[in-house]
Amino acid sequence: MIILVALFHPFTMFHKALIFIASLYLLLWAPVSAQDSALVFRSLDSIRKMPDDTVKVNLLMNRARGLYRFFDGRGQENAFLQEAITTSQKMRYAKGMAEAYNELGTSKRNKSQYLLATEYHERALKSAQDARVTRLITISLNNIGVDYRRRDMLEKAFDFHFRALKSAEKDKDDRSLAIATNSIGNIKLSDAKYDEAIEVFNRSLRIEQERDNELGIAINLGNLGYAYEGLGKLDLAIDYYKRSLAVNERIKSVTGMSICYTCLGTAYQKKKNYPLAMDYLQKALALNDKVEDKIHSADSYISIGRLLNEEGKYEEARKYLQEAIDLGLKWGFKSTLMEAYKSMSDNYKHAGDLNLAMDFNNYSILYKDSLLREKSSTEFAQMQTLHDVHQKDNQIKQLQQDQDLSQLRIRRNLALAIALAGFLFMLIVGGFFYIRHRNLQANRQTLQLELRSLRAQMNPHFIFNSLSSIHRYIWSNNQEEASDYLTKFSKLMRMILDNSQHTFIPLNRELESLKLYLDLEALRCNYMFDYSITVSENINEEEVLIPPMIIQPYVENAIWHGLVHRKEKGMLDIAVLLRGKVLEVTVTDNGIGRKMAMEIKEKKGRMHNSMGMKVTEGRIALIRKINNTKDANVEIHDLQDNGEATGTKVKIVLPAEFLF
Structure with a gap:
């Protein structure tokens, strides 16, 4: 069919020959091995020499679909797909761009690059709408819905799948209708709306039965x-x-x-x-x-180990869990190691060996933190890639605008020269006083901006650490604790987002968010510590103001470097006092002390930098500059009893701010 179309096109004999050769490649050379790389790129060069038309785009797309494994195995972008996108852009061929961007987005999603997948699928949707092809619109909507579902953004996912459902019903596209319906059911399932999910899955099941799709x-x-x-x-x-x-x-x-x-x-x-x-x-x-992918075997070993734990067969369970750990270490399965170490910790905890239970629990937490850091780095790389893609797209538009802008600049500069000449005398007379006033204002604004910047660093650091707590309950499928944790976590996130908009907030709001944080950390640490918060009677918590998130880093440090290493249950005391125009906050713990904490850190290797404390010290230093006062500092004291460490006391001193 491709050959017939080419022959009726008014091309030269050379072009016809190229199309014929490319067609033979398609018909005779579908499976490409690792040794055929030269043949692959000769095929690409042949297609590139063809005129830019729909036949060329279709050839490129067909080759791209058959060569994903070839390029993925080499860690390269699919050159045929990239060429199809470039050719479609030159032609302004919306249908070709929609198909190519859908393929590119799906390939990124299969590699867990969900941000990039969403970007490309949204481009596919726009192109499909420009082309007015309902089938492609439906496919793009479903793809975007899946992207958002993988990112746990269920409301957006539901919106796109619902739009895909309506589009598929309108176009009578049973395949897309089944996909959209099943996806909506999965969203309901993720949201624990089981009755609604059952209704949707039954509807999708009937469609698949009518299609005879087993x-x-x-x-x-x-x-x-x-x-x-x-x-x-x-x-x-x-x-x-x-x-x-x-x-x-x-x-x-x-x-x-x-x-x-x-x-x-x-x-x-x-x-x-x-x-x-x-x-x-x-x-x-x-x-x-x-199966070649051994992560499935590792998951089975963990499931069997958990079952034996529940039966009380602890020694037998350890054999299976150790198999999972061995596979995880051999193949680098971090999520498997996190779960296996957690199950091993539960095993030793129920067997009565609390020291080994704590060691394995610490290993599990390390892998959770490592997974979160890896995910954060991956998302940052995807954001950088998106930036590069947008920058490349804007280059052509920028070149077209440069000529117009140069003319505007000439006229603008002439007008400015005339205006400056007219006001030159006034500027000379009043310049000194204006510059002096401006510099004073600029210095103060600079300090304020630095303080906001440090506060902006504080919140992502805190959110990053808090998110690591949630994985244990999701992976262990402990619905009740997970629900309680998520409820408190979502409330805490809302408070953080609201508080981060202000330089100072009422003390009661800061303490409320601190209590939520302590509840979450206590839950994460299996209630290895208690805490108390006391406020002096002369303080009106609604009128006294405090910088947001100023106490939390020292509380976090007390928990993770002092209290979690205790064999017995620890205690954390937080006291807030008002002495004249000075607000004092003390954080006291009965942990192992800074000296022993440093020894443990050096023994295990440096796994964590206290970014939160560094940022907070910077904030306090800026508060001291802005207020031109010495009443803004942090004092840290080691508590001892007969020469033995009994904990740490941190005193945060701030100038008192009032609402009225």
Whole structure:
């Protein structure tokens, strides 16, 4: 078909020959091995020589779809896809751009680069709307919905999937309709709206049954099992898991069978039917051993270890958990190591060996923090890539605007010269006084901007540390504690976002956010410490003002460098006093003391820099400059009893600020 179109086009014989050669490549050379790289790029060069038209774009897209593994294996961008985008942009071929950007966005999503995926899929949507192709609009909407779902932005995901659903219904596109419906069900499932999820999954299941799509049927049956398990209807969940398993066995989907075996094992574990649960988990393990990606085997070892923990078979459980740890260390599975170490900590805790339990729990926390840092770095790299993409897109527009801008600059400069000549005498007479006033204002504004900048650093640091606490409950599927944690965390985030807009906030709001933070940290540390907050009677908490987030870094330092290393339960005391025009805040802990904390840090290697304390010290220094006072400093005292460390006391001194 491609050859026929080419022959009727008024090209030269040379162009016809190029099209014929490119077509032969498509027909005879679909699978490309690692040794065919020279042939791949000769094919690309041949297509590049073709005239810019839809035939060329379609050839590029077909080759791009067949060569993802080739380019991914070399860590390179798909050159055919990039050429298709460039050619479509030159032609202003909206349909080609929509298809190419959809492919590019999906490839980024498959590599967990969700920010880039969202950017490219939104470009695909705009191009599809320009082309007025309903099918491409629906596909783009579904793709954006999936991107937002992977980023846990459920409201936006629901909005795009709902729009895709309406578009698919209008176009009678059953495939896109099934995808949108199933995606909406998954959003309901993630939001714990199980009854609504069941209704949506049943609708998607009927569509897939009408299409006779067995993979879609298996997926929806499994999703219905998840929903009924969420409602606590374990027998009904097991029935759907078994129905999904039967379909996966029929289509010989090893991954689907493994998922079903794991789900059945988890469900029977909840029913306390441990022998049957173990049987299904062992079946999942046997299947995963046949798969090249060993992370599935590691997950099965962890699931079996947790089951044996629950049965009280601690020594046997350790063997499976150690297998998971060995695989995690060999292949670098950080999330697996985090979960395996946590399960090993629970094992030793229930076995009565609290020292080993604490050691394994610390290993788990280290890997959680490492995963968060890695995710933050990945997202930063994606943001940098987006910046580069936008910069490249703007270069052409910028070149077109330069000529017009140069003419405007000439006229503007002439007008300025005339104006400056007219006001020259006035500027000479009043310049000295104006410059002096301006410099004074500039100095004060500079200090204020520096203070805001430091406060802006403080909040991301605090949010980063707080987010690491939430992973344990999500991964362990502890719904009640996870719900409690998320409720407090979301309230704390709202307070942080509101407070960060102000240089000073009322003391009661600062203490309220501090209490929420302490509750979250106590929960994260398994209530290894208690705390108390006392405020002097002469303080009206609504009228006395304090910089936001000024106490939290010292509280965090007391917990993680002092209290968590105690074998017994620790105590943290926070006191707020008002002495004339000076506000004093003391943070006292009965931890191991700074000297022993430094020894532990040096022994384990430097894993953490106290960024929060450095930023806070900078803030206090700026407050001292702005107010031109010595009443702004921090004092740290080591507490001792007969020469032995009994804790640390931090005194924060600030000039008192009042609302009225």
